Amino acid sequence: MTEEPKDTCDVIGSQKTNPSRDKDLAPYIKIKVLFFARARDLTGSTELCLEMPDGSTARDCMNKLLIEFPNLREIYNSMVLALNEEYAPESTILRNKDELAIIPPISGG
Amino acid sequence: MDSKEIGSGSSGADLLREIERLRAEKEELESRIHLLEAQIKPRGAAEDKSGSCSLSSLSCSQMNGATISCLSPEMIHRYSRHLLLPDFGVEGQLKLSKSSILVVGAGGLGSPVAMYLVACGVGCLGIVDSDIVELNNLHRQIIHTEAYAGQSKVKSAASSCHAINSSVKLVEHREALQAVNALDIVSKYDIVVDATDNLPSRYMISDCCVLLDKPLVSGAALGLEGQLTVYNYNGGPCYRCLFPTPPPSAACQRCSDSGVLGVVPGVIGCLQALEAIKVASAVKIRGRSPACLICGENAAFTREIFQSFDYENFTQSPMSDKSSEKLNLIPESSRITAIPKSMNIPLSNLEDKLSTIHSALKQAAQDSGKCASLFVVCRRGNDSQRAVDYLSKNGFPLAKDISSEKLNLIPESSRITGKEYNEIVNTGEPHVLVDVRPVHHFKIAAIPKSMNIPLSNLEDKLSTIHSALKQAAQDSGKCASLFVVCRRGNDSQRAVDYLSKNGFPLAKDIVGGLQSWSQDVDHTFPSY
Structure with missing residues (x-):
């Protein structure tokens, strides 16, 4: 179901996601984001890397993604987040190299 | 039972089923008799103890009896590979055989679910679906055959299930599961498997299971991916806990619109069957061991240890085929070999080589001063029996074969x-x-x-x-x-x-x- 796991995310499409990089003000953490099902269709990617200020939550991450990919709103209210392969609420604080998966429900059978 | 019935054109299958049923009944009665007998004479306590502690959990266990479980000999034979699993065993099989499971949907997910549950020996399986089998279903809905195209999926699925395991009770619900009939249907079962292909059914089934307090094994598949969740079980969430707001219909495509690779629902369906069996048998198939050296409570397994850990040595097997020769990991015993001093006469040449055997026996007798015996061996013990059969009819009446699987340790x-x-x-x-x-x-x-x-x-x-x-x-x-x-x-x-x-x-x-x-x-x- 998922792509080969990769430890580093600097290879993956980070150029698209980081318009206001300001390393001097606060330390940044790197988050790997995985898109499943409809989320993949909407973003056109299976995964990408986000740089977030230290102390960011999963919600902050989602907000940033919604700016980058406005059409993600379609599923924003009906999806679950998984942090490092476990379901997690949006309030969870992220750490460097965390893996955040965006999982909309699928219904086929 | 009475001769009139037998003579009046009952099919062979019917009779066999009747025999099976009566046998099960007989087994059950015998088991009860043994149990009562054991109560009358409570002697031999010392002997009982070895088995009783482990049996106490079985409601119908029986001390000292021929069948300690309630499984009939037929069931023991059929499910022997389950019974041999220490973590599943008789308890797991008994629980499974007493459970009833409802599969909602006889499509891509429902096919493997129903087939495996029936094959594995669930007590009762209900199948709900109102659809008709179509040819473009068959690439993934492997329970159906071409012969059933145009007919009810439930009928087709039940027929396949019956062919796999006729001892399982099958209930055909040839209707769509809807809010109006769901409570009625679902309440008859212990566990529900959601193998549907649409969002509303998923919410409906989940809500129904919450109301009736039934565990729900939910699966979904689309394109190249699938999802598997057990809801409403052991304090876990329900479908709405995870997805309180349904996605817009555009976000939730159907197989008929977006396509699906045939094997994908098959994989998810197999996993659903596995989860359903785990719930039904209440057997913890996998759990963390507190004593585990890697993840246990006192584990001291570090990255450093991991990196220097010799997994090939640990498992005594190579990580790739090519390295096996170099590493010499294959034990001597499993190499192709021959018993020392054996002489090779392929079965196909045996006829021409009788004189060779004759002289070898003569030589052995001369060397030892005693009469020499003749033994035959082959790989698995079949050809050696054929050889002995032939030899015994052609001048070597005392030839014996060595069955390779049997040990001859004691006199x-x-x-x-x-x-x-x-x-x-x-x-x-x-x-x-x-x-x-x-x-x-x-x-x-x-x-x-x-x-x-x-x-x-x-x-x-x-x-x-x-x-x-x-x-x-x-x-x-x-x-x-x-x-x-x-x-x-x-x-x-x-x-x-x-x-x-x-x-x-x-x-x-x-x-x-x-x-x-x-x-x-x-x-x-x-x-x-």
């Missing part, structure tokens, strides 16, 4: 056959029968009054055997004999070998174990 005098043991039982000769199989094997079936001491515990249990023998001698006023039995007659030899060197010189084993017992003496004894 003939330390062995008796199942029939001989049966004589001993029938004449009431005082004795103790020790069954050296593992406990979970013993639970499958055992000879009446046998005591279970697994071979691995034998060393610690010599005193138990000693007191059992003493008790048997006291009860009868005569000396009691000691017999050992196992599944196939190898471990019993090892046990007798050990016993003979540790204070029980007269111990004997039953040749061929319970397998022979079942074949030669008690045909009702289950073979597994």
Whole structure:
């Protein structure tokens, strides 16, 4: 179901996601984001890397993604987040190299 | 039952089913009789103890009986590979056989779910669907065949299930599961499997399961991916906990719009069947071991240890085929080999080589001054039997074959056959029968009054055997004999070998174990 796991995310499409990089003000953490099902269709990617200020939550991450990919709103209210392969609420604080998966429900059978 | 019915054109299958049913009934009655008998005479407590503690959880267990479980010999045979699993065993199979599962949807997910649940021996399977089989379903809905195109999916699925396992009760619900009928249908089952292909059904089924407090095994598949979740079970969430707001319909495509690779729902459906079986049998198939060296409570497994850990050495197997030669990991015993001093005469040449055998025997006799015996061996014991058959008719009446699977550790005098043991039982000769199989094997079936001491515990249990023998001698006023039995007659030899060197010189084993017992003496004894 998922792509080969990769430890580093600097290879993956980070150029698209980081318009206001300001390393001097606060330390940044790197988050790997995985898109499943409809989320993949909407973003056109299976995964990408986000740089977030230290102390960011999963919600902050989602907000940033919604700016980058406005059409993600379609599923924003009906999806679950998984942090490092476990379901997690949006309030969870992220750490460097965390893996955040965006999982909309699928219904086929 | 009465001759009129039999003669009046009942099909063979009907009769077989009736026989099966009656057998099960007979088994059940016998089991109850044994149980009551055991209550009347509460003696032999020492023997009972070995099995009773582990049996106490079984509601219909029976002490000292031929069948300790409620599984019929037919079931024991059919599900033997389940029973051999220590973590599943008789308990797991019994629970599964008493559970009823509703599969909603007989499509891509429902196909493997229904087939596996039926094959594995669920007690009752209900299938709900209102659809008709179409040819473009068949690439993934493997329960259906071309012959059923245009017919009800439920009918088709039930027919396949019946062909796989006719002992499972099947309930056909040829209708769509909807809010109006769901409570009624779902309430009849213990577990629900959501194998539907649409969002509203998923919410509906989940809500229904919450209302009726039924565990829900939910699966979904689309394109190249799938999802699997167990809802409403052991304090877990329901579908709405995860997805309180349904996605817009555009976000939730259907297979008929977006396509699906045939195997994908198959994989998810198999996992659903597995989860359903885990819930039904309440058997923890996988759990963390507190003593595990890697993830356990006192584990000290670090990245450094990990990086220097020799997994090939640990597992005694190579990580790739190519490295095996260099590493020499394959044990000597599994290399292609021949018994020293054996002579090779392929079965196909045997006819032409009789004189060679003749001279070899003559030579061996000359060398030793005694008459020489002739043994034949092959890979698995079939060709050697054919050879012995041929040799015995062509001048070598005493040829014997060595069955490669059978051990010949102890002398003939330390062995008796199942029939001989049966004589001993029938004449009431005082004795103790020790069954050296593992406990979970013993639970499958055992000879009446046998005591279970697994071979691995034998060393610690010599005193138990000693007191059992003493008790048997006291009860009868005569000396009691000691017999050992196992599944196939190898471990019993090892046990007798050990016993003979540790204070029980007269111990004997039953040749061929319970397998022979079942074949030669008690045909009702289950073979597994």
